[in-house]
Amino acid sequence: xxxxxxxxxxxxxxxxxxxxxxxxxxxxxxxxxxxxxxxxxxxxxxxxxxxxxxxxxxxxxxxxxxxxxxxxxxxxxxxxxxxxxxxxxxxxxxxxxxxxxxxxxxxxxxxxxxxxxxxxxxxxxxxxxxxxxxxxxxxxxxxxxxxxxxxxxxxxxxxxxxxxxxxxxxxxxxxxxxxxxxxxxxxxxxxxxxxxxxxxxxxxxxxxxxxxxxxxxxxxxxxxxxxxxxxxxxxxxxxxxxxxxxxxxxxxxxxxxxxxxxxxxxxxxxxxxxxxxxxxxxxxxxxxxxxxxxxxxxxxx
Amino acid sequence: xxxxxxxxxxxxxxxxxxxxxxxxxxxxxxxxxxxxxxxxxxxxxxxxxxxxxxxxxxxxxxxxxxxxxxxxxxxxxxxxxxxxxxxxxxxxxxxxxxxxxxxxxxxxxxxxxxxxxxxxxxxxxxxxxxxxxxxxxxxxxxxxxxxxxxxxxxxxxxxxxxxxxxxxxxxxxxxxxxxxxxxxxxxxxxxxxxxxxxxxxxxxxxxxxxxxxxxxxxxxxxxxxxxxxxxxxxxxxxxxxxxxxxxxxxxxxxxxxxxxxxxxxxxxxxxxxxxxxxxxxxxxxxxxxxxxxxxxxxxxxxxxxxxxxxxxxxxxxxxxxxxxxxxxxxxxxxxxxxxxxxxxxxxxxxxxxxxxxxxxxxxxxxxxxxxxxxxxxxxxxxxxxxxxxxxxxxxxxxxxxxxxxxxxxxxxxxxxxxxxx
Numbered sequence: 001x002x003x004x005x006x007x008x009x010x011x012x013x014x015x016x017x018x019x020x021x022x023x024x025x026x027x028x029x030x031x032x033x034x035x036x037x038x039x040x041x042x043x044x045x046x047x048x049x050x051x052x053x054x055x056x057x058x059x060x061x062x063x064x065x066x067x068x069x070x071x072x073x074x075x076x077x078x079x080x081x082x083x084x085x086x087x088x089x090x091x092x093x094x095x096x097x098x099x100x101x102x103x104x105x106x107x108x109x110x111x112x113x114x115x116x117x118x119x120x121x122x123x124x125x126x127x128x129x130x131x132x133x134x135x136x137x138x139x140x141x142x143x144x145x146x147x148x149x150x151x152x153x154x155x156x157x158x159x160x161x162x163x164x165x166x167x168x169x170x171x172x173x174x175x176x177x178x179x180x181x182x183x184x185x186x187x188x189x190x191x192x193x194x195x196x197x198x199x200x201x202x203x204x205x206x207x208x209x210x211x212x213x214x215x216x217x218x219x220x221x222x223x224x225x226x227x228x229x230x231x232x233x234x235x236x237x238x239x240x241x242x243x244x245x246x247x248x249x250x251x252x253x254x255x256x257x258x259x260x261x262x263x264x265x266x267x268x269x270x271x272x273x274x275x276x277x278x279x280x281x282x283x284x285x286x287x288x289x290x291x292x293x294x295x296x297x298x299x300x301x
Numbered sequence: 302x303x304x305x306x307x308x309x310x311x312x313x314x315x316x317x318x319x320x321x322x323x324x325x326x327x328x329x330x331x332x333x334x335x336x337x338x339x340x341x342x343x344x345x346x347x348x349x350x351x352x353x354x355x356x357x358x359x360x361x362x363x364x365x366x367x368x369x370x371x372x373x374x375x376x377x378x379x380x381x382x383x384x385x386x387x388x389x390x391x392x393x394x395x396x397x398x399x400x401x402x403x404x405x406x407x408x409x410x411x412x413x414x415x416x417x418x419x420x421x422x423x424x425x426x427x428x429x430x431x432x433x434x435x436x437x438x439x440x441x442x443x444x445x446x447x448x449x450x451x452x453x454x455x456x457x458x459x460x461x462x463x464x465x466x467x468x469x470x471x472x473x474x475x476x477x478x479x480x481x482x483x484x485x486x487x488x489x490x491x492x493x494x495x496x497x498x499x500x501x502x503x504x505x506x507x508x509x510x511x512x513x514x515x516x517x518x519x520x521x522x523x524x525x526x527x528x529x530x531x532x533x534x535x536x537x538x539x540x541x542x543x544x545x546x547x548x549x550x551x552x553x554x555x556x557x558x559x560x561x562x563x564x565x566x567x568x569x570x571x572x573x574x575x576x577x578x579x580x581x582x583x584x585x586x587x588x589x590x591x592x593x594x595x596x597x598x599x600x601x602x603x604x605x606x607x608x609x610x611x612x613x614x615x616x617x618x619x620x621x622x623x624x625x626x627x628x629x630x631x632x633x634x635x636x637x638x639x640x641x642x643x644x645x646x647x648x649x650x651x652x653x654x655x656x657x658x659x660x661x662x663x664x665x666x667x668x669x670x671x672x673x674x675x676x677x678x679x680x681x682x683x684x685x686x687x688x689x690x691x692x693x694x695x696x697x698x699x700x701x702x703x704x705x706x707x708x709x710x711x712x713x714x715x716x717x718x719x720x721x722x
Contacts, residue, residue: 014718050519052705069522077519081707083512088315099307100520144516 312533505612600662
């Protein structure tokens with residue numbers, strides 16, 4: 001069952017079409033990557049899901065129902081441009097924002113107590129936000145985002161501004177939440193994170209979805225039949241169709257398999273020459289796919 | 302608690318607990334009280350000061366004019382001005398008055414002093430000499446009982462002002478008190494629109510530059526956030542006015558007790574007090590207060606929503622000037638129009654400015670104590686209410702696009718476009 005379904009959403013700003021017939025479905029319990037270059041329309045889409053702006057046409061269904069003012073309580077949103085009231089105390093501010101998300105004051109206090117203990121930041125409660133470092137403030141904001149235990153968590157560049165240790169802590173927390181059943185939409189430019197975390201992605205470019213689907217399938221779809229092979233002794237092989245290039249490391253080769261040849265046939269050819277130490281298909285990284293899709297998309301216009 | 306109430310509560314509490322608010326709220330009445338008390342206090346001090354003046358009058362015909370009193374001590378001498386200047390003295394001399402020749406026939410009186418002679422002393426000496434010469438002249442006519450005749454002929458006419466109402470009742474009016482009441486209430490409204498309208502604007506700019514606005518509008522509608530802020534700040538303003546009134550009353554009554562009623566309620570003040578009591582009958586403080594609240598809230602809502610729109614359109618507080626100028630100009634114009642309307646409360650300027658919603662909250666306050674026809678008040682209030690509903694609607698549209706628009710230089714054309722999104 002899908003938690004979120006977006007159907008044919010269009011959003012026009014004066015002469016600029018920010019979203020053009022965008023449709024996507026986010027399966028319940030998944031981590032869904034929302035990718036795209038700057039200005040592609042990601043933020044507009046996220047704002048529409050949050051009910052901050054309304055689409056000109058199209059439907060947004062959350063749990064099978066069109067979003068309404070009550071849906072905000074089931075969504076948690078960490079915007080890319082984040083911030084808190086600088087002069088307000090951390091605890092007061094967290095309580096205020098949690099109440100806006102529909103929690104009662106006592107429930108919010110209880111939840112906050114848990115998370116502050118969890119992250120060992122109880123001492124920050126009476127501090128003003130301006131006294132915190134940027135990373136600390138980000139941590140507080142992350143807690144505020146997940147406080148009301150949303151079904152859908154929308155995180156826009158959640159790791160920016162964190163040092164590696166805190167980024168890892170947040171990453172673990174995201175995975176933990178996902179394991180507990182929270183569906184997560186992750187918008188990021190870091191393709192490494194997409195490969196590590198996301199089950200599915202949608203790539204938006206110039207207001208349209210240009211690529212969509214399961215991460216592994218997408219990578220397989222974009223496979224170039226290239227293999228990384230390590231042998232025990234040098235390969236001296238010239239083949240009409242198999243392209244072999246050596247790498248900087250001794251006895252390590254990049255081999256491009258011709259279309260239609262099975263892996264076993266390729267291996268048999270290689271085994272005649274040398275012992276195979278390792279044999280691994282090189283799938284294109286999400287980074288390569290991203291760049292290739294976006295530039296292709298550009299040249300096709 | 303509903304979301305808009307949460308926003309109002311946050312706006313209210315964060316402002317009311319601020320040190321600057323507490324200071325301003327408690328210091329202003331003290332300042333007002335000081336304005337009232339310091340002159341009284343200074344007048345008391347002044348009495349103990351004496352002024353020593355040496356008079357050089359070789360003709361000796363004006364000695365009788367200079368009568369010593371508590372403040373002024375005159376001494377006469379025949380020496381030259383130069384000698385007098387050089388003389389060593391125990392007490393510092395206020396000045397030397399040199400009279401040469403006959404003052405009625407081109408003679409002159411000149412004050413010499415080390416420091417500039419104060420106006421009060423100059424006037425005092427002038428009056429002494431004038432009175433003396435006048436008496437001398439009158440005596441020279443040799444008409445019996447002339448002094449008494451003149452004294453009897455002197456008249457002081459006081460024009461009483463009375464307003465009559467439709468049903469023929471007469472009310473004793475006081476033009477002076479009407480002016481004071483009108484100007485004070487108009488000025489308070491002016492001050493609060495500028496002060497709290499500015500607070501709304503900077504509050505919006507801060508939320509936008511903080512980027513917290515995106516988090517909040519994911520929970521509440523932008524319009525709710527804007528209205529919550531405007532209402533919250535209005536409540537802060539009302540709290541401040543309320544505290545000022547209460548504190549000023551407490552302080553003035555405390556002061557009356559401390560300084561002694563005879564000091565404050567001297568002849569001048571007694572007249573004023575009498576006028577105030579007269580006025581309270583004629584000016585109807587109850588309805589003035591009611592109108593004050595209506596125009597205060599109407600004017601504030603009209604301007605605050607537009608200030609919020611300006612705040613949402615800019616990137617930081619320094620950019621606000623360009624867009625807030627069209628808002629501050631009518632407010633400043635209104636206070637000038639109010640000053641002129643006070644002189645002619647039924648003139649065309651007063652009439653039109655009390656109808657136009659951008660100036661009516663201030664100008665109407667000046668006109669009200671003079672009596673304004675009911676239809677004008679109703680028309681003015683209706684226009685004001687319709688205008689703030691309109692301005693809030695426009696502001697809401699600009700606001701909801703503006704607060705989420707980062708890193709874009711906004712032009713008037715751009716603002717116009719946002720209205721149609």
